[in-house]
Amino acid sequence: MADRASNAFDGEADNVVQVGGDLSGGVHYHLPRRPKPAPAQVPPPGRLFVNNETQLAAISCALRPGGGEPKVVVVRGAPGGGKSETVYQWVSKHRGRFPDGLFYARLSAGAGEAGLESAVLRDFLLAVGYESDEIPTTESGRYGLWQSWSCGKRIAVVVDDAIKASQVRKLRPGEGDSAVLVTEAGPLSSLRVDGGVEFVPLDPLAPEAARELITGIVGRRLDPAELDELIRLCDGYTIALCAVAAGLADAPERPAGRWIDDLSRQGRRLKVLSRDEDQSVRAVFNTVLDRLGEEPRQVYAAFGQHPGRGEVSLGALAAACERDLDEVRDAAEVLCRARLVRTAGADRYLADGLVREHARAQFPDDDGRQRRFQEFYLRRAIAEGWAVQTERGWLERLWGAPIERPSEECWTWLTAERANLRAVARELHAAGSAELCRMAVALWPFHDQAKHVDDMDVINRDAAEVATSHDLPDIAALALVQRGFAFRYRGEHDKAVELFGEAARRSELPEVEATAVESMGLVLRDQGDPAAARDALRRNLRAAERLKRERSTDRRDDERTYDRRIALACMHLGSVEDLGQCWELFERALSHFTGREAINEAKVLRWRGRRGTDAGRHDRARADLTAALEAMTQLGKTFDRAQILCDLGENASAVGDLDAARERYRAAAELCQANGYDELGMRARAALDGLGG
Known part of the structure; x- marks a missing residue:
């Protein structure tokens, strides 16, 4: 009798694939185009970190290697008790176990904010080398890509100040010998049902550790009795001990007895060292603050x-x-x-x-500090957002030129300040400030290109509300259009059409109305309604031509703006126009974009290739699609590449080259699966099934 197969692997390998039946075709791993060195995002521990070794030992026991599944430890304890420092210390001591990266996410700052976990996943994927166009726009797509990348790797993920169990679940890596260390800022007990999760309580510092901490910060010997009294008054809260020690170090002329007196006054100690988070450190902070210049x-x-x-x-x-x-x-x-x-x-x-x-x-x-913060972020957001896509023109058309010169790194600044800009937008909305509208228009190209769909949705929703309250119908309509694209990217086409239609009805400015109509035509095309899309996009082209006649002046900037609008209108209409009339539209669009905007030139070639296949111009269509594919590959546009591969599959199928069609559809399906393009992936797989695999 033959030996029975063993479901075990004895050896070393970068990747192992287990197959339960016959395996045909290739096994593909979708890695970043430009992988980066292993991230090291977890902050280092404090130089004078001290704590009970029992907690560190408990974490090590819970996260011991083996088992094939990522293990999770939740560190819980009183606010200011040193949870984060404990986690940082453990990671610092065991970083050698995680050669594939150390990842860090702070979550309590985003309590109540939609899309925070999705943003963290995007940051993780960027850190390992995926580029923006390779990262899916949906949270589920990003989660799938994160799971795919992290599967089989050895990484540590620190989730600081988690307030919900769902946050931890969404950031947990794929199968492998990885570790997730969580500091609890909200009830996370429901994680127990997941398995592989241990809770480590962090007790207040033991007296011996507290003495070591204070003495190390102060840098000199203190009276043992006074030191013990300070520790008693702080009840072992690490943050309070650190604040007291820092004050003693900065003001050596002030005796420890003065600190003891401050903390011992009637009612003061209870306020300072109660278990209420707001009050547990207030007097300690005040004492430190008194010594500052x-x-x-x-x-x-x-x-x-x-x-x-x-x-x-x-x-x-x-x-x-x-x-x-x-x-x-x-x-x-x-x-x-x-x-x-x-x-x-x-x-x-x-x-x-x-x-x-x-x-x-x-x-x-x-x-006036809050006002000056707002003014700073508003000025920079407008300037840097304008720099992302200077040819868009809405800021100049509605408000005049940007108020500040952009930096050379607009994309870097906008990315770094994204959370702060969201906060400023919330403040402006709460105050009913019309400046929110200008901010929303300035930031839209950044949100669009980076696919920050949640920001695009919320900020433009609020901007439309503010504009309406200030009786600014055109600005409200533009905000509705910008918000509509968030729903289009999510695949919620009916909602997008509703917003675009409302914008077209409300606008009094022809340019905004035309933009709304154009956007509606694109969504109708997405929905598979070419007749309705054709009607909308014909109206859009007529409006663009009329605007050039009526609005264009002797200024070259105005001339280019309207020529670009016409070129875009021609491209979009050509995608749905009758076959006898679409070719001239594509030529008009190419005459403007060629040599000016590579991405739009490639889009025109793609649509001309698609329509060429429909018309039976198979060789010319294949040439256009191939040229478009090469351009989008050079530009790093993954979604566009997948679309064009499907188009090439249709072209090959139309001429009977079924092997080539399968190859193209298969490549498109793999791109979609790796990047979370679910709708397009279903189309590619359905075409493959129709061709027999």
Whole structure:
């Protein structure tokens, strides 16, 4: 009798595939086009980290290697008790176990924000080398790509301040010897049902560890009795111990007895060291703050008025404080040494929620810091957003030129400040400020190209509401159009049509109405209604030609703007126009885009190739589609590549070359599966099934 097959692998390999039956064809791993070195995102632990070794040992036991499934540890404890530092320390000691990367996500800053986990997944995928066009626009698509990439790898994922179990589940990597370390900021007990999850309680610092911590920060020996009294008054809260120690170090002339007196006054200690998160550190922060100079106090006050809950740049702080950059940097370093804030990158700082709340309570905004923060982010958002797509023209048409010169790295700045810009948008909406409308228009090209669909939806929803309240029908209509694209990208076509139709009805400006009609035509085409799409896109072309006649002046910029609008209208109409009339439309579009806009030139070739297949011009169509595929490959447009591969499959099938058709459809299906393009992937797989595989 033959030996029975063993379901085991004994050896070493980068990847192992288990097959339950016959395997035909190839096995494909969809890696980034330009893989990056293993990320190392987890912050380093504090230099003077101390804690009970039992907690670190418990984490090691829960995360011991083996088992084939990622293990999860949730560290739980009182606010300010050192949960994050404990996790950072463990990762630092065991980083060698995770050669494929250390990933970090802070989640409590986004409590209640839609799409946060999706944004984190996108950041993880960017960190390993995927480019923006390779990353799906949907959360499910990003989760699938993250699972695919992480499967079989050894990585550590730190999820800081998780407030919901679903956040942890969405960031958990695929099968393999990986670890997920979570600090609990909300109830996560439901994770127990998942299996492979352990909870490690973090007790207050033991007296021995607390003595070591304070003595290490202060840098000198303290009276043992006074030291023990300080520790008793702090009840082992790490954040309170650090604040007291930093104050003692910065003001050696102030005896520890003074601190003890402050914390021992009637009712003060209970407020300072109660288990209520807001009150557990307030007096300690006040004591530290009393020892700060004027400049650090001004910068500390700014943290309380900052609109975002994430990182704050040096430039933003300087604008809010109306101080020189060097002065603010020096003051921020004082705050870092006092452990009130910490660095988060080059000239970027992060303050925890308790610090921000304390700063806000101590320094009511009677100095205009919040207003100056808003003005800073608004000016930069408009300038940098305009720089992403200068030819769009809506800012100039509706408000005039940008108010500030953009930087050379507009994309980098917009990406780094995305969370803060969302916060500013929320504040502007709450205040009913019409500046939100200008911000929404400026940011749309960035949201569109990066496929930040959730931002596109929320910010333009709020902008349309504000514009309506200010009786700005054209701006409200443009915001509706911009929001409609969020629903189009999600595949919610009926909602997109509804928004585009509402925009067309509400607008009083012909350019906005034409844009709404054009957008509606594109969605009708997506829905498979060529007759309705043709009607809308014919109206759009007529409107574009009329606008050029009526609005164009002697300025060359105006001439180019209307010529571009006509070229786009020709391309879109050619995609659905009768075969006898579409070729001239494509030629008109190419005459404008060739040599000017490579992506739109490739799109015209793609549509001319598709229509050529419909008309039986198979050789010419194949040449157009091949040229479009080469261009989109060079431009890094993955979704467009998948579309064109399907078009080439249809072309090959039309001439009876079924092997070539299968090859094209199979390549398209693989691209779609790797990137989460579900709708297009279904089309490719259905075509493959129709050809017998």
